[in-house]
Amino acid sequence: MNLYNILSALNFKIEKKLDNALGRAGILSTPHGDILTPAFVAVGTKATVKGLTPENLKALPLQVVLGNTYHLYLQPGDELVKQAGGIGKFMGWNGPTMTDSGGFQVFSLGVAYGKQISKVTKITDPSLIIPERSSVEDGLAPLVKIGADGVSFRSHLDGSLHYFTPEKSIEIQHNLGADMIFAFDECTSPTENTRYQEDALTRTHNWAKRCLDRHKELEAEKLQPHPNPLLKGEGRTPQALFGIVQGGRDENLRKKSAEYIGSLDFDGFGIGGSFAKEDMETAVKWVNEILPEEKPRHLLGIGEPEDLFMGVENGVDLFDCVAPTRNARSGASLYTKNGRMNLMNSEYRNDFSPIEIDCECYACKNFTRAYISHLFHAKEMLGGELASIHNLYFISNLVAKMREHIIDGTFFEFKENFLKEYNK
Amino acid sequence: MNLYNILSALNFKIEKKLDNALGRAGILSTPHGDILTPAFVAVGTKATVKGLTPENLKALPLQVVLGNTYHLYLQPGDELVKQAGGIGKFMGWNGPTMTDSGGFQVFSLGVAYGKQISKVTKITDPSLIIPERSSVEDGLAPLVKIGADGVSFRSHLDGSLHYFTPEKSIEIQHNLGADMIFAFDECTSPTENTRYQEDALTRTHNWAKRCLDRHKELEAEKLQPHPNPLLKGEGRTPQALFGIVQGGRDENLRKKSAEYIGSLDFDGFGIGGSFAKEDMETAVKWVNEILPEEKPRHLLGIGEPEDLFMGVENGVDLFDCVAPTRNARSGASLYTKNGRMNLMNSEYRNDFSPIEIDCECYACKNFTRAYISHLFHAKEMLGGELASIHNLYFISNLVAKMREHIIDGTFFEFKENFLKEYNK
Numbered sequence: 001m002n003l004y005n006i007l008s009a010l011n012f013k014i015e016k017k018l019d020n021a022l023g024r025a026g027i028l029s030t031p032h033g034d035i036l037t038p039a040f041v042a043v044g045t046k047a048t049v050k051g052l053t054p055e056n057l058k059a060l061p062l063q064v065v066l067g068n069t070y071h072l073y074l075q076p077g078d079e080l081v082k083q084a085g086g087i088g089k090f091m092g093w094n095g096p097t098m099t100d101s102g103g104f105q106v107f108s109l110g111v112a113y114g115k116q117i118s119k120v121t122k123i124t125d126p127s128l129i130i131p132e133r134s135s136v137e138d139g140l141a142p143l144v145k146i147g148a149d150g151v152s153f154r155s156h157l158d159g160s161l162h163y164f165t166p167e168k169s170i171e172i173q174h175n176l177g178a179d180m181i182f183a184f185d186e187c188t189s190p191t192e193n194t195r196y197q198e199d200a201l202t203r204t205h206n207w208a209k210r211c212l213d214r215h216k217e218l219e220a221e222k223l224q225p226h227p228n229p230l231l232k233g234e235g236r237t238p239q240a241l242f243g244i245v246q247g248g249r250d251e252n253l254r255k256k257s258a259e260y261i262g263s264l265d266f267d268g269f270g271i272g273g274s275f276a277k278e279d280m281e282t283a284v285k286w287v288n289e290i291l292p293e294e295k296p297r298h299l300l301g302i303g304e305p306e307d308l309f310m311g312v313e314n315g316v317d318l319f320d321c322v323a324p325t326r327n328a329r330s331g332a333s334l335y336t337k338n339g340r341m342n343l344m345n346s347e348y349r350n351d352f353s354p355i356e357i358d359c360e361c362y363a364c365k366n367f368t369r370a371y372i373s374h375l376f377h378a379k380e381m382l383g384g385e386l387a388s389i390h391n392l393y394f395i396s397n398l399v400a401k402m403r404e405h406i407i408d409g410t411f412f413e414f415k416e417n418f419l420k421e422y423n424k
Numbered sequence: 425m426n427l428y429n430i431l432s433a434l435n436f437k438i439e440k441k442l443d444n445a446l447g448r449a450g451i452l453s454t455p456h457g458d459i460l461t462p463a464f465v466a467v468g469t470k471a472t473v474k475g476l477t478p479e480n481l482k483a484l485p486l487q488v489v490l491g492n493t494y495h496l497y498l499q500p501g502d503e504l505v506k507q508a509g510g511i512g513k514f515m516g517w518n519g520p521t522m523t524d525s526g527g528f529q530v531f532s533l534g535v536a537y538g539k540q541i542s543k544v545t546k547i548t549d550p551s552l553i554i555p556e557r558s559s560v561e562d563g564l565a566p567l568v569k570i571g572a573d574g575v576s577f578r579s580h581l582d583g584s585l586h587y588f589t590p591e592k593s594i595e596i597q598h599n600l601g602a603d604m605i606f607a608f609d610e611c612t613s614p615t616e617n618t619r620y621q622e623d624a625l626t627r628t629h630n631w632a633k634r635c636l637d638r639h640k641e642l643e644a645e646k647l648q649p650h651p652n653p654l655l656k657g658e659g660r661t662p663q664a665l666f667g668i669v670q671g672g673r674d675e676n677l678r679k680k681s682a683e684y685i686g687s688l689d690f691d692g693f694g695i696g697g698s699f700a701k702e703d704m705e706t707a708v709k710w711v712n713e714i715l716p717e718e719k720p721r722h723l724l725g726i727g728e729p730e731d732l733f734m735g736v737e738n739g740v741d742l743f744d745c746v747a748p749t750r751n752a753r754s755g756a757s758l759y760t761k762n763g764r765m766n767l768m769n770s771e772y773r774n775d776f777s778p779i780e781i782d783c784e785c786y787a788c789k790n791f792t793r794a795y796i797s798h799l800f801h802a803k804e805m806l807g808g809e810l811a812s813i814h815n816l817y818f819i820s821n822l823v824a825k826m827r828e829h830i831i832d833g834t835f836f837e838f839k840e841n842f843l844k845e846y847n848k
Binding site: 083 | 470471472474475476477478479499500504507508514515516773774776786790791792794795798799801802804805806808809810
C-alpha cells in the first residue's frame, strides 16, 4: 500500500468564524490525526519536549509537536531520524508533527547573535536601529553568513562549517518526515532598515519558490513504486509545506510578501519575523487579510497569553513557542489566571496549595507549591518537569478554550474577562 | 479516629524459606500498604526519585521509597515536611516510605570525605588501611566531628553548623513521618583498625538504645488525645523503628552487634557499614544467623545484581541503593541481563532496538537505544529519566523475581542462570 494514495497531506476545514474579525475555529487533518484549531504547538527542539515523555504530552490538550530542523540536522542528524521512521516515530509521539526550516536559527545565530533581540522585542532604545547593516562585519562574530543562494554557518556544537540552501532545508525536512514543514526563509530583526528588509524579502521569496519546487519533486518521488517492495509504505507519508511571510514592520513589504507567498501553491502559511511588540498585531492583520482564507496559518515563535488572543482574533490557527517550557524550567515564571507567578519567592516555601487552585493539570492535581518550590531550590529535575507540565497545560488549554468560545460566539467576552484577571 | 488504634506499625509474615540457607519470602505490612519481600527500595534522597514522578514509580515493580534524613533536615526542613503531612504526602507517593538515620551521611562527609570509599569498596591498596585514625585532623577537612553524645557537622549547602544526637535523628524522622525509620548509627570504613571499630560500635550501641527510648516516647504521645480535636487523626500514624547492626569486617564485632541490637525491641533491623566487596557476604551471614528470624532485615545501600542475590540468599528482606538511578543518569551504565551497557558508546547511535529486547519497562517498550543515546548526547533531561525508569525496573523486577523463585523453590537455579548470563 502506498500511503500517498489514501492520505492527503493536509485538509483544513473552517467550522466557525468570528464576526467582524479574521479569527476562526477549524479542523486541520494530517496523516497523524486531526488538530482542532486554533491550537498551541509544543516545541520539541531536539525531538524531545524538554523533560517530558510523550505520555506527559498526551495528558495535555496538546495536539502537535514541532522539532527544529537546524538542531536535528546537527544532532542526531536527519538521516538517522529518517532511518528511525521520522521524527514522530523517533521520539515516540504518534500525533501530528511539524519542523521549522532552520531560518530562525540562522537569524538568531547571525545578525541577532549576542544582541537582545528575539521573537518579540521591545525597541525602546533607538540606537538599536541599524542604519547601514552588515551582518558579518559588525564585531560580534556571528556564526552565520547569508548569500543569495543560501546560508553558511558554523555549528554551535563543534564549530564545523555547514551550508543550507532552500533545497537543502527541504531535503532535511523530508528526512525528518514531519507532517507539516516550512519553507526556508530569512528572519530579519525589527531593527533593520528598509533597504535590508527589501533585500531579505527578495531572498525569502526566491527561496520560497525554490523550496516549493524541491518539495514537489520529493513528493512526486513518493508516488513512484518503491525500489524495495518490502518497504513500499515506508517514508512515503505525504508532507505539507507551509510558505513563510516576512517583511518586518513595513506595511508595504508585509502586504507584498503576503500577496506573493499567498499566491504560491503552499498547503499553509507561516508568519515569520522578530517583532517589536507594538508592531505584531498590525503585521498579523495585514498579512491575514491577504492570505487565502481556506489555508491554515501559523504564527511562528509566539506564545504569551496576550499575543495568543491577538493572533487568534486576527486569523491565526497555529502557534508555537518555547516560552512556556523555558519559563517553567526556571521556576520563575509559571502561568496562572492571575498572571505569572515566581515560584522561587520565599512565600511559596510553605504554601500547600497547588500552583493554581482549579487547574486540572497533573502537577496541580498532585503536588503543592511548597513541594515544587522545594524541588527547584534543591535543583531537582522533577521541578522543571512538573512546572513544564503546568505551563504547557495552561497555554494549550487557553488556546483550546479560545476555540470553544469562537464556536460559542463568546470569544470577545472570554478575551476581555481573561485579560482583566490576568493583568490585574 | 486515632489511627494508632487500628494500625500497627509493622507486621511481618514469612511465607517461604530457602532450604539450607537463610533466605525467605515474606509480606511486610505497613500503614501504607503491603510490601512483598524481598524487595528493592527506591532512593528518593530529597523526597524525589530524581527526575521521576510517583506515576513513573507506580508503573514499576517498586513498593517503597526511602528519603534521606540528613538531606531533608537541611532542605526543605523536617518541620515543613511534617506540615505537609509527612514525606509520602509531600512527594505525592501514597505507598510505604522509609527514612534513613543520617548516619551514612555523617560517614561520607566525615572520615570518607574526599576518599574513594563508599558503600562497597575494593581494598586493593593496603595503604588505604588507616593505622591510627583521627577523622578530623587528617588534612582533608571533613565536615563532621563525632563525639560520644552525637555528631556535629556543617551543611554541605551553606556551611551552617548542626548537631545530631540519636534523639534528634529520631525526632526529625518522626517529623518526616515515614513508615519505617532507622536508629542513628556510625557507619565506619572497612579501612579502620579494630580499636576504632570497637569504639564506634560502642557508640552505635549506646545510640541505638537512646533512639529506641526516644522513639517509644514519641509513639506513646501518639496514643494521647490530640490537642486539637479537629486534627485528631493527623500525624499519628505509627512508625516502625529499625536498629542498625555495625561492626565492620570483624567477625566478633559483627556478631556482638547482631546479638546486642537483635536483643532490643526494634521492629526490624538494618545491616550497615561500608563493605569491602569480599567481606560483605560473610558479614551479612554472621549477622542474619543471629538476628531474630521473625523481624525484617534491610541491607543498607546495596543494590548491584550479584549483591542482591547474595543478600536475598542470606536472609535480607529489603535493599536500597542509589546506584541504579545514579548509573542511569550518566548513560554509562544501564543494566541488561547480559551485563551493563554503556549507552554512550557510538555503536548505539543508530541502534533501533530497545535498551533490552524483552524488557517490559516503559523506556524499552516505547524508545530505541538510538533515541535515548541521542538524548544523552544532546544533554536532554529525558535521557536520564528513561534510563532511570529502565534501571529501576531492572533491579526491582530482579528482586521481585528472586521472590517468585524462592516461593517456587527454584531460587538457586534462577541465581545460577541469571549470573551466568549477566557475567558472560
